[in-house]
Amino acid sequence: xxxxxxxxxxxxxxxxxxxxxxxxxxxxxxxxxxxxxxxxxxxxxxxxxxxxxxxxxxxxxxxxxxxxxxxxxxxxxxxxxxxxxxxxxxxxxxxxxxxxxxxxxxxxxxxxxxxxxxxxxxxxxxxxxxxxxxxxxxxxxxxxxxxxxxxxxxxxxxxxxxxxxxxxxxxxxxxxxxxxxxxxxxxxxxxxxxxxxxxxxxxxxxxxxxxxxxxxxxxxxxxxxxxxxxxxxxxxxxxxxxxxxxxxxxxxxxxxxxxxxxxxxxxxxxxxxxxxxxxxxxxxxxxxxxxxxxxxxxxxxxxxxxxxxxxxxxxxxxxxxxxxxx
Amino acid sequence: xxxxxxxxxxxxxxxxxxxxxxxxxxxxxxxxxxxxxxxxxxxxxxxxxxxxxxxxxxxxxxxxxxxxxxxxxxxxxxxxxxxxxxxxxxxxxxxxxxxxxxxxxxxxxxxxxxxxxxxxxxxxxxxxxxxxxxxxxxxxxxxxxxxxxxxxxxxxxxxxxxxxxxxxxxxxxxxxxxxxxxxxxxxxxxxxxxxxxxxxxxxxxxxxxxxxxxxxxxxxxxxxxxxxxxxxxxxxxxxxxxxxxxxxxxxxxxxxxxxxxxxxxxxxxxxxxxxxxxxxxxxxxxxxxxxxxxxxxxxxxxxxxxxxxxxxxxxxxxxxxxxxxxxxxxxx
Numbered sequence: 001x002x003x004x005x006x007x008x009x010x011x012x013x014x015x016x017x018x019x020x021x022x023x024x025x026x027x028x029x030x031x032x033x034x035x036x037x038x039x040x041x042x043x044x045x046x047x048x049x050x051x052x053x054x055x056x057x058x059x060x061x062x063x064x065x066x067x068x069x070x071x072x073x074x075x076x077x078x079x080x081x082x083x084x085x086x087x088x089x090x091x092x093x094x095x096x097x098x099x100x101x102x103x104x105x106x107x108x109x110x111x112x113x114x115x116x117x118x119x120x121x122x123x124x125x126x127x128x129x130x131x132x133x134x135x136x137x138x139x140x141x142x143x144x145x146x147x148x149x150x151x152x153x154x155x156x157x158x159x160x161x162x163x164x165x166x167x168x169x170x171x172x173x174x175x176x177x178x179x180x181x182x183x184x185x186x187x188x189x190x191x192x193x194x195x196x197x198x199x200x201x202x203x204x205x206x207x208x209x210x211x212x213x214x215x216x217x218x219x220x221x222x223x224x225x226x227x228x229x230x231x232x233x234x235x236x237x238x239x240x241x242x243x244x245x246x247x248x249x250x251x252x253x254x255x256x257x258x259x260x261x262x263x264x265x266x267x268x269x270x271x272x273x274x275x276x277x278x279x280x281x282x283x284x285x286x287x288x289x290x291x292x293x294x295x296x297x298x299x300x301x302x303x304x305x306x307x308x309x310x311x312x313x314x315x316x317x318x319x320x321x322x323x324x325x326x
Numbered sequence: 327x328x329x330x331x332x333x334x335x336x337x338x339x340x341x342x343x344x345x346x347x348x349x350x351x352x353x354x355x356x357x358x359x360x361x362x363x364x365x366x367x368x369x370x371x372x373x374x375x376x377x378x379x380x381x382x383x384x385x386x387x388x389x390x391x392x393x394x395x396x397x398x399x400x401x402x403x404x405x406x407x408x409x410x411x412x413x414x415x416x417x418x419x420x421x422x423x424x425x426x427x428x429x430x431x432x433x434x435x436x437x438x439x440x441x442x443x444x445x446x447x448x449x450x451x452x453x454x455x456x457x458x459x460x461x462x463x464x465x466x467x468x469x470x471x472x473x474x475x476x477x478x479x480x481x482x483x484x485x486x487x488x489x490x491x492x493x494x495x496x497x498x499x500x501x502x503x504x505x506x507x508x509x510x511x512x513x514x515x516x517x518x519x520x521x522x523x524x525x526x527x528x529x530x531x532x533x534x535x536x537x538x539x540x541x542x543x544x545x546x547x548x549x550x551x552x553x554x555x556x557x558x559x560x561x562x563x564x565x566x567x568x569x570x571x572x573x574x575x576x577x578x579x580x581x582x583x584x585x586x587x588x589x590x591x592x593x594x595x596x597x598x599x600x601x602x603x604x605x606x607x608x609x610x611x612x613x614x615x616x617x618x619x620x621x622x623x624x625x626x627x628x629x630x631x632x633x634x635x636x637x638x639x640x641x642x643x644x645x646x647x648x649x650x651x652x653x654x655x656x657x658x
Contacts, residue, residue, distance in 0.1 A: 028470060054470065060500065065459055065493030072463020072477075075448060076398065078470055080463075095490075099453050100460060107439035108449060109431035110654035144655050168657040 003188050010043045010180040012154035013119075016161040017044065017081065019190070021051055024079060027165060028055040030066060031083025031119075040085050041121060041180050063092035067118060071101045074116040074170070081165060087120040087174060088134050101170040102145030115168045117161070121175040123214055123264055124308055128177075130300035133308075135265035137212070140172040141241045141274070147171040147195065148241040152216035154184035156239055159193030167195060176214045198245030200252070204232035207322050208252040210275055211235060211262040219262055221315035226322055233322060241271060249275065250282045257288040258325045262313050267295040294321040341549065346616050349391050349548060353383040353604050354629045356407045359416055362633050363406070363423060367583050371641075372423050375437045375452070379407035381578035384544075384603030385510050386411040388551030389478055389573075392559045398446040398464045398477040400457035403438045404510075404577075405450030408480050413445045417636040426643035433646045434654065446475075455485035458494035458507065465498065465505035465562075476562045477505045478555070484515030486529045495536040495570065502567035506558040509572045510545060516581040517589035530572035538568050545575025546603040549610060575603075 007015065021027045029035075029047065035058040038045030048056040059066050063084055070082035084090055090097060097118065104112045124133035140148045147169055151157040157175065164171040201216055202223050211219035216237045223233035234252050238245050253259050259279050261272040276291035296311040313321075341349075360380045366372045379386065386407035390399065393412070401408040409419060414430075422429030423437055430440050441449035448464060451457040461479030468475040485491055486509055498505050509529040513520050526532060533540025539561075543554045551573055558569035576598035580587045587595075611617030 026471070057501075060496060062493045062497065064489055065462075065497045068459020068490060068494070069463035069466055069497055072400075072448070072460035072465075073467040073470070074463070075460065076464040076467040077473075078467040095453055095456055096459060100451075100456055104441075104449065105657060106654050107431060107435040108441040108443065109429070109434050110657075111431075111441065111443045112449075113657045115657075147656075 004185045005188060006183050007154050007186045008180065009154045009157050009175070009182050009184070010041060012158035012184070012186045013043050013161055013175065014045065014047065015186070016158045016165070017047060018050060020162055020165040021047070021055065026077065027079045027081065028057065029081050029083070030057040030059055030070060032059055032061055032085050034058060034083050039083070041177065043180065063089050064096055067093040068096040068100065070116050070118070071096055071104070071114060074101070074114045075104060075112055079115045079165065081117045081119060084118060084120040086132050087122040087136050088131050090120060090136065097140070097146070097170070097172070098143050102143050106145060113168045114170050116170040117164045117173050118170070119173045119175065121177045121180075123176040123178055124301045125178050125312060127303060127305060127308065129303040133301040135263065135296070137174055137241055138265055138270050141271055145170065146242060149173045149239070150213045150241055151175065151239060152179070152213050152237050154182065155186045155191065156193055156199070158186050159191045160239060162190070163192050163195055174213070179214055182217070193239060196240050196243035196245055198236060198238040198240070198248040200234060200248070201237045202233065202235040204234035204256070206232045206256055207234065207258040207260060207326060208249065208256045209233045209235050209260045209262060209318065209322065210249055211237060212241070212271070213264065215262045215264055215313055218313060218315045219318055222318035222322065225315065226319055231322065231326060246278050246282065249279065253279055253283045254286045257286050259287070259291045260294060260318070260321045260325060261291060262294045262318055262321070264296060264312060266298045267293060268298045270295055289325040292321050292325050294318050341552075343616050345391065346611060349387055349552070350607060350611060350617065350622070351625050351629065352387045352411055353548065353607060354625050355416065355632070356383045356386065356410045357604060358626070358629050358633050359410060359419070360406060362637065364579070364583070366637070375403065376583045377404040377437070377581065378577070378579040379404055381598065381602065382510060382512065382545065382575045383407060384546050384548040384551050384607070385508065385573040385575055386480070388548040389480075389508055389555040391552050392556035393476065393478060396446055397475050397559070398448050398461065400448045400461040400464070400477070400479045401450040402457070402480055402482060402485070403450065403452050403454070404482070405438065405440060409440050409442065409447055409450065412447050414440070414442050414447060416633060417639040420636040420640040421643050424640045424643070425645065426640055427646040427650070428639070428643040432650060432654070434650065455481050455488045455490040457481070458485070458490050459497075462494045462498045462503055462505050465503040466501065468504060474563060475504070476559050478508055478559070479505060480508050480510060482515070483509060483511040483513065483520040483524065483529060484518070485509070486532065487523055495532070495538065495568065498568035499536040499538050502565060504562035504565070505568045506555060506562055507568060507570045508555065509570065510575055511572055512575050512577045514581070514589065516585070519589070528572055530570055533570040538570060540570045540572070543571055543573045545573030546601050546606060548603055548607050
């Protein structure tokens, strides 16, 4: 197809970063192993070679410093893209993310701008165990002043990252470690995904399945299987958690009258609860059944492969969730 | 390293009369602003956080005297002195303390978050040491954008033991960032004595751990603070990297309003009041023919009127509209 090329999610992110760095000299990268090493997940390979060490900065292991310096740089005219190797390590930088970057504009009465992107990856399935596998998007979802991006495909990753870099607000750009190798068709050139715009990944009339990040792929697999049983699922991928495309979700529920929310994060306090509440508030008369959540149980992620796998909402578990509301 | 140390052991700089008078006026402005804020707080006209800078004027004014207008500062919860010393406007500050729409932050920040981006005041900060990484980042930005600006980051003795201190100094050192870290050691965090909380006798000793110069200044001697900050700022502007300056000083008031101050003796406070930085600078000015009691009183009277006008402006200003809760969360 002209104007499109098959790329991995990692390659799409690489392309987005390069294009934005070429376009705007104020954009720069900083993070652990992002330069010489090309990134712990090989996402930033070649970027140091193209742009040089002033704009691609390998840092010490210093997450609070990484995000804090990036915040200060963003406040004063630069457009940093800071990387946290694992979103779990955001814990070390939370003051700068939550108390500083998210709040400076508001506390200063609107005079400050913090055009900061913090890229990180999350998710389980590689045996990295409890401290390297969490899905923590709900924490950032809960902080006014942050935008939160969870791309599920290569095309979305490219378009959302470009939008995030051009946006004048702090964006938590949350990738998934098991999506980096997943290929997809990616538009060439200046492909932008608008802020706050979700996407119907698969249309259907019988049930709305809201899914995020890697779970979109399992939801689509479940939808394939269920189609064979005569059930048509509409898979809705919000893409941005903040701003959340509630209208897209509600519009879908008004059509299907049933809603299942799937996320890899643990059930308690996950975004599924917020989405369920919004669907109830905005579409209650349309619902034939309570909103169902398919999530990880409230447990840390164990090392053992089977135990770990049991936590992740599989296509089978999602299908079971759909059958429960139909 | 020794060469760097020599560079910051500056001899007494020649202060022009104009510069000296400006510095004196700023010290008085800080003092009278803070005394007025204290009074208004005790009369329940101000609310929330109020951490007074009284007694520490030598540090803020001495340090900021070494800066250009487009240089950056970051400040602390005890930030009124820094903001005034960097050119902050007292009427906009007072309006902010009263939570008014005309305040620096539209009444949405309060005392601990006053900022004036146009004057390079990148904010007071309510998190101890929270602004050191931000200052280092501003310095990084200046380097990347080739602006030649220097960032000065104020913090207290209480902030010398926490993570961001170490991470910021290390980053600034390895990347030779044009930032000067100024520790205002007033001997107490809230009630915790510096020597009980800190493994070294001087915060400046920690500079060696980051291979940068560490300098101790007499925080109550504004000329000493000015000289040492100036040397550090010039070093930074030459591209030679950061410096840690520790200004030994003392706050005459409690940590915040209502602090019972049961952790320090009245004798100790009196001892420090005798070396009030403003009185000391008056002696300096007198001895060099740069000031007289009449001249000092004139400045104080003028400044009192200025503060009166600031209070009047603030009291006559409107409150922000209720829907301001939901504005300025994001830039569009």
